[in-house]
Structure formats: C-alpha cells, structure tokens
Amino acid sequence: MAIPAENVGSLPRPMRLQEAYAAYDAGEIDREQLVAEQDAACHDSIERMEATGQRIVSDGEQRASSFATYPLTETLGGTGLADNLAPDGQFFAIFDDGHHRQLPRLKSGPFRYRTYAAEFVEQAVAMATKPVKQAVIAPSMLMLLYPLEGEVPGYPREQFLSDLCDETEKDIRQAFAAGASRVSIDFTEGRLANKNDARNPWTGRDMLQEFIDLNNRVLDRFTADERADIGLHTCPGGDLDSVHSAEVPYELLLSKMFQINAGYFLIQCASERDREKVYELCGKYSRADANGVGQVCFMGVIDPLNPTVETPEQVRDELTTAARHIPVERLGATDDCGFSPFSIDEKPKHGSPDFARDIAFAKIAARVEGAAMASQQLGI
Numbered sequence: 616m617a618i619p620a621e622n623v624g625s626l627p628r629p630m631r632l633q634e635a636y637a638a639y640d641a642g643e644i645d646r647e648q649l650v651a652e653q654d655a656a657c658h659d660s661i662e663r664m665e666a667t668g669q670r671i672v673s674d675g676e677q678r679a680s681s682f683a684t685y686p687l688t689e690t691l692g693g694t695g696l697a698d699n700l701a702p703d704g705q706f707f708a709i710f711d712d713g714h715h716r717q718l719p720r721l722k723s724g725p726f727r728y729r730t731y732a733a734e735f736v737e738q739a740v741a742m743a744t745k746p747v748k749q750a751v752i753a754p755s756m757l758m759l760l761y762p763l764e765g766e767v768p769g770y771p772r773e774q775f776l777s778d779l780c781d782e783t784e785k786d787i788r789q790a791f792a793a794g795a796s797r798v799s800i801d802f803t804e805g806r807l808a809n810k811n812d813a814r815n816p817w818t819g820r821d822m823l824q825e826f827i828d829l830n831n832r833v834l835d836r837f838t839a840d841e842r843a844d845i846g847l848h849t850c851p852g853g854d855l856d857s858v859h860s861a862e863v864p865y866e867l868l869l870s871k872m873f874q875i876n877a878g879y880f881l882i883q884c885a886s887e888r889d890r891e892k893v894y895e896l897c898g899k900y901s902r903a904d905a906n907g908v909g910q911v912c913f914m915g916v917i918d919p920l921n922p923t924v925e926t927p928e929q930v931r932d933e934l935t936t937a938a939r940h941i942p943v944e945r946l947g948a949t950d951d952c953g954f955s956p957f958s959i960d961e962k963p964k965h966g967s968p969d970f971a972r973d974i975a976f977a978k979i980a981a982r983v984e985g986a987a988m989a990s991q992q993l994g995i
C-alpha cells in the first residue's frame with residue numbers, strides 16, 4: 616500500500632471570514648450572516664483540498680473558534696462562551712514571539728460541551744466527494760480548564776475528569792457517526808508539558824504522564840478496529856507563524872507518547888534540525904501492537920509556519936530517509952501542524968491569511984506528490 620497522506624486539520628480562515636468573526640463579536644452581523652461566511656469558507660477549503668489529490672479532506676476548521684475551544688465558545692472573542700466558564704483561565708501556551716493564548720476557567724459543574732465536532736463533520740460530508748477527517752481536542756488540554764490549585768465549589772476534580780472523559784468520548788463517537796472516516800486528537804500540550812516556563816505554572820508540574828493516562832482513559836473505551844482510525848497529533852505549537860515548545864528536547868515526549876493507544880500519530884518533524892533523529896525515535900518507540908493496533912507514524916514533511924513551499928522531491932527524500940527507521944507499512948506523510956489552529960490568525964510571515972491559504976494548498980499538493988514518489992521509489 617502506498618504511503619498514506621493526511622492533513623492535521625486547520626487552514627487559515629479567509630480574511631473575509633476573520634472580518635465576519637470580528638463583526639459578529641461587535642454585534643454588527645447576526646449568526647446567520649456569520650454562518651453564510653463559514654459555509655463559503657468550508658466549501659472553498661474542501662474543494663481546494665480535494666484538488667490537491669489528497670484522498671481524505673477536511674473543512675479546515677473554518678467553523679471552529681480554535682482547535683481547543685470549539686466545544687466551549689463560538690468565537691475567540693468570547694461570543695457564546697458557555698455559562699459556567701469565565702474567560703480568565705490558564706495560559707495554554709505562551710509563544711516564542713511573546714503572544715499568548717488563554718483557556719477559559721471552569722467556575723462550576725457539571726462540565727459539558729456546547730458544540731461537538733460532529734456538527735462540523737455533518738456539514739463537511741455534505742460538501743465533500745472524498746472521505747472526511749475531523750480533528751478533536753484532547754481531554755488532556757481541557758483538563759486545564761480546572762484550576763491547578765484548589766477545588767471548584769461543589770465539583771471535585773475527579774468528577775470533572777470523569778465528565779470530561781465522557782464528553783471527549785462522545786465527541787469522537789459522534790464525529791464517526793456523522794460520517795468522519797478518521798478522527799485525530801490534537802495533543803499540542805504534550806511537548807509543552809516539559810517546558811518549565813515560570814510564566815505558565817502548569818508547564819512546570821511534570822504533567823506529561825497524567826496527560827497520557829487521561830488520553831488512554833478515553834482511548835481504552837474504543838476497540839482496536841476503532842482505534843486504527845483514531846490518531847493523535849503532536850507539535851511544538853503553530854500560531855501567528857510562531858511556536859511554543861520547539862526547544863524542549865523531543866525525546867522527552869517521543870519516548871512516552873506512543874504509550875497512548877492511538878492507531879496513528881501526526882508528528883511534527885519538518886521544522887526539526889535533526890529530522891533523522893526524530894525518525895529514529897519514532898521507529899524505536901512506536902509500537903507494532905498497541906493493544907491490538909499497529910501505530911502508524913505520519914511524519915511531518917511540511918512546515919505550515921514557513922511560506923516557502925517544499926518540493927515533492929524534498930518530501931520524497933524525507934520519507935525515504937524515514938523508511939530506514941520506521942517500517943513502511945507504518946509510515947505516513949503529514950504536515951507539522953494545522954495551518955491555522957486559531958480562527959483569528961494574520962499569518963504574519965506569509966503577509967496575509969488569503970495568501971497563506973494559497974500556500975497551504977500548494978504545500979499539501981507537494982506532500983501528496985512527494986508521498987507518491989517515495990512509495991514508487993520504495994517499491995510499495
């Protein structure tokens with residue numbers, strides 16, 4: 616079987632849609648007008664992703680406030696934030712360029728999603744002629760909604776974690792029920808968990824194992840067959856063309872991440888200095904049998920933060936190098952991250968989100984072509 620190719624999930628929202636989000640937050644347009652812009656952006660995303668030749672497509676998360684907050688709030692500006700959340704939660708990340716993104720804070724129980732990803736899937740499936748994938752957020756990110764210290768009145772941490780696992784499971788199951796062929800879980804907090812950033816207290820609390828265990832608490836509710844189509848994405852962040860944890864030694868994460876019983880992994884690698892070392896680590900730690908499923912390593916061969924489009928030949932060469940360390944039947948090709956995990960993103964290194972969209976589709980097409988060339992070279 617040829618080397619499979621899959622994107623992580625997001626695409627830059629067109630400038631027009633980003634302006635519509637701002638107008639919606641300001642009360643200048645109604646929900647129907649916002650949805651019309653989202654529909655147009657999803658349609659364009661799916662059509663252009665299908666044109667890249669990739670066998671599986673996504674709506675580019677055009678309807679999501681962000682990869683992490685779509686279950687909680689309609690917009691990043693806070694319109695439609697669930698009643699039992701306050702906007703002033705923990706930083707989920709502080710990026711290298713100095714900007715940060717903040718999570719809401721849970722004020723009271725019970726914790727429930729406002730929006731499940733299945734809503735997006737249903738509409739994407741109706742627009743697509745190819746199979747659709749959906750990204751969902753990991754329980755390990757949303758556990759940070761609960762204050763690090765102390766207890767939410769009347770809602771003990773363990774009750775919260777139990778509700779959170781139920782909601783995450785439901786999110787995945789409903790996405791499949793709505794027609795998704797694959798569901799990948801965004802796990803950007805994995806590498807950040809070893810950052811020890813004094814400005815961001817949770818990154819100094821050695822939470823990686825806790826994160827892994829919580830993700831397995833959800834994944835272990837799925838059969839091996841189901842988990843073959845449930846993936847996990849790791850990266851050092853990607854927002855406003857900046858990262859949050861690229862300097863954290865990758866082995867700290869990679870030596871543990873494959874304990875997670877997912878069937879496949881979407882692994883940032885293109886922006887690493889020593890990529891062969893990453894292939895080697897993935898070959899070493901990924902498991903041929905993770906409770907009944909072989910873990911497929913989709914290696915990042917495209918850097919979504921860099922406007923220079925990789926050539927298919929570069930992609931081919933990376934994948935043939937990767938194949939020296941990872942069994943080809945467990946090797947795939949992906950991008951280092953979503954192209955715009957947050958709905959409001961100027962893509963500063965690209966100059967504009969609209970140009971960044973053009974670049975994103977060119978990059979996906981190069982990845983697809985490069986994966987086909989590598990497959991041919993490897994004789995598979």
Ligand SMILES: [Zn+2]
Nearest residue numbers: 803850952953
């Ligand atoms: Zn990412």
